[in-house]
Amino acid sequence: MKCAIVAVGTELLFGHTVNTDAVFLSQQLNLMGIDVLYHYTVGDNPGRLSEILKLALSDCDLVITTGGTGPTQDDLTKEVICEVMGDALVEDSHSMERLIRHFERRQRPMTENNLKQAMMPSKAVVFDNDNGTAPGFALESNGKIVICLPGPPNELNPMFEDSVKPWLMNRSSEALYYRTIRTFGIGESMLETKLLPLIDGQTDPTLATYAKMGEATLRIASKRSTEEEARKAVEDMIKRVYEYVGDYIYSTDDESLPELVGRKLIEKNLTMSTAESCTGGMIAARMTDISGISAVFERGIVTYSNGAKMDELGVSGETLERYGAVSPQTAEEMVRGLQKKTGSRVCVSVTGIAGPGGGTPEKPVGLIYVGVMLDERMEVFELRTNNTKRQWNRNYTVLFALDKINRFIDEMGE
Amino acid sequence: MKCAIVAVGTELLFGHTVNTDAVFLSQQLNLMGIDVLYHYTVGDNPGRLSEILKLALSDCDLVITTGGTGPTQDDLTKEVICEVMGDALVEDSHSMERLIRHFERRQRPMTENNLKQAMMPSKAVVFDNDNGTAPGFALESNGKIVICLPGPPNELNPMFEDSVKPWLMNRSSEALYYRTIRTFGIGESMLETKLLPLIDGQTDPTLATYAKMGEATLRIASKRSTEEEARKAVEDMIKRVYEYVGDYIYSTDDESLPELVGRKLIEKNLTMSTAESCTGGMIAARMTDISGISAVFERGIVTYSNGAKMDELGVSGETLERYGAVSPQTAEEMVRGLQKKTGSRVCVSVTGIAGPGGGTPEKPVGLIYVGVMLDERMEVFELRTNNTKRQWNRNYTVLFALDKINRFIDEMGE
Numbered sequence: 118m119k120c121a122i123v124a125v126g127t128e129l130l131f132g133h134t135v136n137t138d139a140v141f142l143s144q145q146l147n148l149m150g151i152d153v154l155y156h157y158t159v160g161d162n163p164g165r166l167s168e169i170l171k172l173a174l175s176d177c178d179l180v181i182t183t184g185g186t187g188p189t190q191d192d193l194t195k196e197v198i199c200e201v202m203g204d205a206l207v208e209d210s211h212s213m214e215r216l217i218r219h220f221e222r223r224q225r226p227m228t229e230n231n232l233k234q235a236m237m238p239s240k241a242v243v244f245d246n247d248n249g250t251a252p253g254f255a256l257e258s259n260g261k262i263v264i265c266l267p268g269p270p271n272e273l274n275p276m277f278e279d280s281v282k283p284w285l286m287n288r289s290s291e292a293l294y295y296r297t298i299r300t301f302g303i304g305e306s307m308l309e310t311k312l313l314p315l316i317d318g319q320t321d322p323t324l325a326t327y328a329k330m331g332e333a334t335l336r337i338a339s340k341r342s343t344e345e346e347a348r349k350a351v352e353d354m355i356k357r358v359y360e361y362v363g364d365y366i367y368s369t370d371d372e373s374l375p376e377l378v379g380r381k382l383i384e385k386n387l388t389m390s391t392a393e394s395c396t397g398g399m400i401a402a403r404m405t406d407i408s409g410i411s412a413v414f415e416r417g418i419v420t421y422s423n424g425a426k427m428d429e430l431g432v433s434g435e436t437l438e439r440y441g442a443v444s445p446q447t448a449e450e451m452v453r454g455l456q457k458k459t460g461s462r463v464c465v466s467v468t469g470i471a472g473p474g475g476g477t478p479e480k481p482v483g484l485i486y487v488g489v490m491l492d493e494r495m496e497v498f499e500l501r502t503n504n505t506k507r508q509w510n511r512n513y514t515v516l517f518a519l520d521k522i523n524r525f526i527d528e529m530g531e
Numbered sequence: 532m533k534c535a536i537v538a539v540g541t542e543l544l545f546g547h548t549v550n551t552d553a554v555f556l557s558q559q560l561n562l563m564g565i566d567v568l569y570h571y572t573v574g575d576n577p578g579r580l581s582e583i584l585k586l587a588l589s590d591c592d593l594v595i596t597t598g599g600t601g602p603t604q605d606d607l608t609k610e611v612i613c614e615v616m617g618d619a620l621v622e623d624s625h626s627m628e629r630l631i632r633h634f635e636r637r638q639r640p641m642t643e644n645n646l647k648q649a650m651m652p653s654k655a656v657v658f659d660n661d662n663g664t665a666p667g668f669a670l671e672s673n674g675k676i677v678i679c680l681p682g683p684p685n686e687l688n689p690m691f692e693d694s695v696k697p698w699l700m701n702r703s704s705e706a707l708y709y710r711t712i713r714t715f716g717i718g719e720s721m722l723e724t725k726l727l728p729l730i731d732g733q734t735d736p737t738l739a740t741y742a743k744m745g746e747a748t749l750r751i752a753s754k755r756s757t758e759e760e761a762r763k764a765v766e767d768m769i770k771r772v773y774e775y776v777g778d779y780i781y782s783t784d785d786e787s788l789p790e791l792v793g794r795k796l797i798e799k800n801l802t803m804s805t806a807e808s809c810t811g812g813m814i815a816a817r818m819t820d821i822s823g824i825s826a827v828f829e830r831g832i833v834t835y836s837n838g839a840k841m842d843e844l845g846v847s848g849e850t851l852e853r854y855g856a857v858s859p860q861t862a863e864e865m866v867r868g869l870q871k872k873t874g875s876r877v878c879v880s881v882t883g884i885a886g887p888g889g890g891t892p893e894k895p896v897g898l899i900y901v902g903v904m905l906d907e908r909m910e911v912f913e914l915r916t917n918n919t920k921r922q923w924n925r926n927y928t929v930l931f932a933l934d935k936i937n938r939f940i941d942e943m944g945e
Contacts, residue, residue: 134554229724
């Protein structure tokens with residue numbers, strides 16, 4: 118099946134928004150064995166959108182549009198799809214009910230233009246939007262399919278996973294199975310280099326690497342006549358991948374490090390507290406994003422100033438004076454002070470120079486110390502990112518700390 | 532001048548790479564008053580590239596290609612451009628010299644296929660590449676221009692700034708000016724409804740609304756013969772927009788709430804501390820993302836458990852018992868306790884039910900109390916998001932709290 122992705126939105130042509138929908142959909146479709154041949158982006162202009170849709174449909178069996186499904190006047194994707202596919206918009210009572218309930222729940226008035234969002238092509242299969250007001254749909258005509266999705270990624274991604282993917286899979290004679298392997302501590306190109314013997318000449322399962330901020334992800338996908346066969350092929354490949362890069366793998370189920378650590382803490386009933394300087398609360402924020410974490414997450418302390426480090430964690434003035442706030446000694450006193458104060462079994466401390474300013478030749482930007490304790494075990498890790506980007510350094514440090522905590526938990530025994 | 536951007540590269544269609552070149556070029560071109568009408572992405576496939584180039588040239592005066600200019604066999608952008616524009620590749624002696632020097636300097640052997648990179652269309656204006664081996668070029672024919680640029684952003688961006696922009700500026704007669712207005716507390720459709728009298732029938736300046744998580748953004752753009760005129764038109768329109776939705780506007784310069792609050796704190800030398808329960812450190816994390824914030828940000832405390840609220844902030848057991856952790860009384864004691872403990876002038880407390888679990892009929896998911904203090908002034912705000920999504924509730928609460936802090940700062944007088 119050949120596919121084109123058509124993004125609709127003047128904000129993309131202004132460069133205000135990055136077209137992450139095209140990235141997400143391309144990855145997903147490729148995993149499903151659907152070839153993506155083109156990405157198109159047009160503004161909120163019905164004439165040009167119509168032209169592009171016709172062009173895309175002339176080459177491809179499947180065209181997916183993203184965006185232009187909002188309540189406002191310039192949102193015209195549905196109208197243009199109807200025109201091109203020879204259908205007309207009618208009120209979809211199911212969507213209308215959902216829309217009315219959506220506004221009722223929020224106790225917000227529904228404006229006239231919102232009504233537009235319950236209008237769907239008469240022959241469409243409608244996909245509910247659990248995260249916004251614009252439903253999606255699939256419309257078929259003359260062996261061609263147009264799928265219309267809302268633009269915001271937090272609406273599009275779950276709609277694709279929950280509705281579009283199953284709908285598309287039902288039409289395929291083959292079964293797809295894939296797993297996403299998450300690694301930390303290895304770059305994407307190094308990961309690919311190490312896996313080259315497995316990637317080269319491999320047609321099924323396929324292996325593809327992706328880079329995220331500081332993480333490299335590996336997708337292993339197989340398409341066979343049954344799901345069982347595909348699953349077996351993927352699982353056999355995972356075993357082989359472990360032989361090459363096992364030490365870097367922390368999840369074979371696409372779990373993020375906060376999710377993974379959070380789950381283990383809850384399962385093992387391990388209490389946790391955090392003491393952060395340069396990450397400024399990010400570890401606490403990520404951990405408390407996990408639903409149910411309140412059972413084990415006790416306390417987070419952001420000790421940005423030296424005074425706060427002394428007051429809150431009992432770091433000695435002498436240590437701060439002699440070794441500085443960014444030192445293994447301070448990291449150790451922070452994490453020991455935190456455990457003493459909170460009694461939490463898992464404690465972590467972070468102190469470092471996130472940048473872009475504040476570096477010196479001895480203590481450059483990107484020098485970070487992370488202290489980890491689990492019961493009596495304590496270790497301080499030195500991280501040198503060789504990067505001057507504040508956000509990157511902060512994000513990477515969070516993952517670095519969680520990776521260490523994960524290893525501590527795995528190594529604690531039963 | 533109407534422009535299309537054509538990205539060439541199969542890696543984009545696999546979703547391995549985000550098309551940041553299109554974002555960069557769109558921003559730059561729009562600022563220069565050049566309308567970007569389309570983004571196209573095609574794989575390393577000469578037939579499809581040729582088809583897209585012809586299509587783009589039929590609508591646009593200017594087509595910019597990115598990528599496919601490397602030394603390998605599948606890099607065919609130049610060849611296809613020549614075919615479409617009726618030119619032929621010839622060796623460019625200037626580029627050849629630079630290429631030879633490039634490899635000499637790096638003491639790396641120049642392979643046969645590198646020679647290809649010094650081949651340029653015979654009628655092209657060549658743009659040097661100071662950061663790689665692929666030069667760019669502009670080629671004109673029959674009133675149409677094709678500009679060919681290398682794909683890597685670290686090569687493309689400086690080549691655009693240093694060579695392409697000056698080359699294009701010499702040809703343009705119009706100037707564009709735009710501003711991005713940020714609002715909080717109003718949805719996108721409500722914003723548009725309120726601004727309808729200004730949007731309807733408006734051709735210049737244009738007004739466009741965009742939704743971000745919990746925020747609505749408004750872009751006002753004008754294209755006139757001079758930048759001064761365009762700027763005046765936009766600034767006049769901003770004044771009119773204030774008359775309609777002024778109460779929701781927090782920035783007319785595309786500043787985010789954390790950036791705005793952080794800047795004001797630093798400018799006014801106001802110290803800040805945070806006490807967070809359901810946001811779990813997110814406010815501290817956002818604030819400490821601001822470079823230079825360490826001058827004023829003192830301490831963040833994540834009091835997830837009741838014990839932590841009592842220990843760290845002196846919330847009384849009786850208050851927690853009688854009113855519960857999620858109550859205006861607890862929010863007040865948290866923020867007062869925080870100020871007492873830290874002495875920070877700006878203090879904020881958050882306690883609420885982020886969900887998805889933990890709600891009751893009286894205290895549903897999405898019920899959040901935010902306490903704000905600035906010196907003696909204290910207020911507790913009740914927020915009911917009517918949303919059960921944990922991430923959404925947490926993110927929205929951060930913005931809600933920062934919006935209140937921003938108003939407190941504005942209202943404090945000098």
